[in-house]
Amino acid sequence: MCGIAIVVCGVRIELSTLASFLSAPEPPFERLQVSVEDVKVVLSQRGPDSVGEKTIHLRPDVPNCAQESATLSVVEAGEETYKLEETTLLGELHFIGSTLQLRGTSPIRQPLVDSSGNILAYNGEVFGGIELNSYDNDTEVLLKSLEKAKSLVPDVLSMIKGPWAIIYWQESSRTLWFGKDAFGRRSLLVHWPTVEDPRFLLSSVSPAASVAHGSVSDAENGNRGHRFWEELPCGVYSISFGVSESGLCIHGEVTKHEWRNPIWKELIEWERKSVAPRPEDLSTSSLSGFQEEGDNAVSTSSGLAQTVLVVLKESVRRRTSLHNIFQGEKEVVPVAVLFSGGLDSMILAALLDQCLDPIYEVDLLNVSFDGPNAPDRISAKAGIKELKTIAPLRSWKLVEINADLSKLTFETKRVMSLINPADTYMDLNIGTALWLAARGDGWIHEESDNQAVEEDNRRVKYKSDARILLVGAGADEQCAGYGRHRTKYRNGSWVALDQEMKLDMQRIWKRNLGRDDRCIADNGKEGRFPFLDEDVIKTLLDIPLWEIVDLEQPSGKGDKKILRQVAKLLGLHEVAKMPKRAIQFGSRIARESNRKNFGSNRAANQASAGSVRFHAPSH
16 A cells, blocks of 8 residues: 655646546635644554655746747756746645555556656556556656556556546646546545645545644534545546736646446446346245255355356455565565455455465454453354364464553544544444554464364454555445345335435545545555455346345345355355444444443434434644
8 A cells, every 4th residue: 555645736737627526625624734744754654664745846937039929847856947026926735755666576656757857756556457467666667657558547547456546647748638447446646736725635644633624513513614635536637738818827737538348337327227026036046055054955046156256356456466465574464354254255365365376374353342242253253163073274363452442542542543535433443443553563372283162262362464454445335234224125116225325335435445545555554345345346237137146034044145255155154144244333332432422322323323424623
């Protein structure tokens, strides 16, 4: 995981072309003090291997007699041969990049600058679409591809398979390109210029040192104003810089570009061809696939589950292939799993075992706010036993991360900053659980000779050094794992269910992924989401909805039906029967948060605590 940012000042940014994509900001505006140093500090947490910066200045050239209009010169900061007082205008672009290096054989430092003066700050992975050798660093290869592309930058970015966010200065055209992948699997926040702060800013994360100005009473009355930071909507954008006709102003015009690869249009629109079944579809569907164990009845959808299993395994493989992981000089556990012992994390762990050399241990990171009593802790211990049954040669380490919410004052403030612009207690609870899990600081049980007696195992302190964390994000949205999916189905049948799932996928960048990325990455770890691989999304979308889910069946049986069949194919018969639990409930942080902030679970439920906005404390 890397951190990227840019601060643009001294330029008048024209946003009129984005009117259809952006909500018009209206006063009052949230006022924050954001400095370059603040940005560098918070990005260094995401990219602990190196932090670099690059500044260029934009300067209008006064037209001479032969010129009809003023032109724009680009000068590297520190190389100016003119005196500042001799020019009335000076635009500045300050690029910042931090690196958590996971690819290539040699260390790199961002932002990268090539011989043509192009500048690249990249946070992402190229898993396909652009040719890479196993020893290549994908950021370096991408910079070369962009330089060759000239004006076809959207074409190159549309080719990438994998998560990404980018800031790219194209020297020849005086154009700043930026954006993120079609599902927003990497965070990129934006501050559009306002009267209070006319700068244009992009950053992977909001600086922790930002100070909000405004009264609590305004917030309590719902008068929160326009947020300083927003999640940048998915897509490719550009700012073309020039000089006004008068020569008195440097301006930049923002444009949003279309995806050039038709697969993105298809996946973004998320139109399933087979939504509502006919009676004969149901009679031949995998409704018969949920027979009791021992029944040899063959479901017509067993082939569909096998298809999903194949693409999921390939998704895990391309995200964990060791020849693509930069190891440096340190031999560590390369990959960990955010592990609840539930359906999604058990599938990922089982597939990881099939993709990773048996010599490597696998850390299973489990967070609890109720010690051994949290549902996720109980299911994790049961899950590791089932994993040892199907993968006895693997060394599995269940890392038990215990937390007491009442003692997490510093950590809570930090997570409040990380999840910004999200600001509800539900976001805070999920973000805190993810942040603690990604940190990987907990306890493991060293097995004794008598492995059958758990009490004989010695409990020792342990901190996971794995830099890659597999996360099950996207499984519930695509396979109807949320309670609201069942409600939509009951109220409106298959079509209503399909529309709710579509809505979830089209807003996952805003509601989930940016927040999750920021909380995981703050620990110098990279979250990877196998269920949100392009091929997995396409495969699940091509399967009839009634083969994905059967909400006539009870929880733990019909929800996420296709994934339960995948689990059975992997030999995970016990977890295939488990009901869905969200991390905030399975870890019991929601219960503890309700007691702390509302007095009791009952009072919290009456206040709809999950959607209530918290008030960030002063820094």
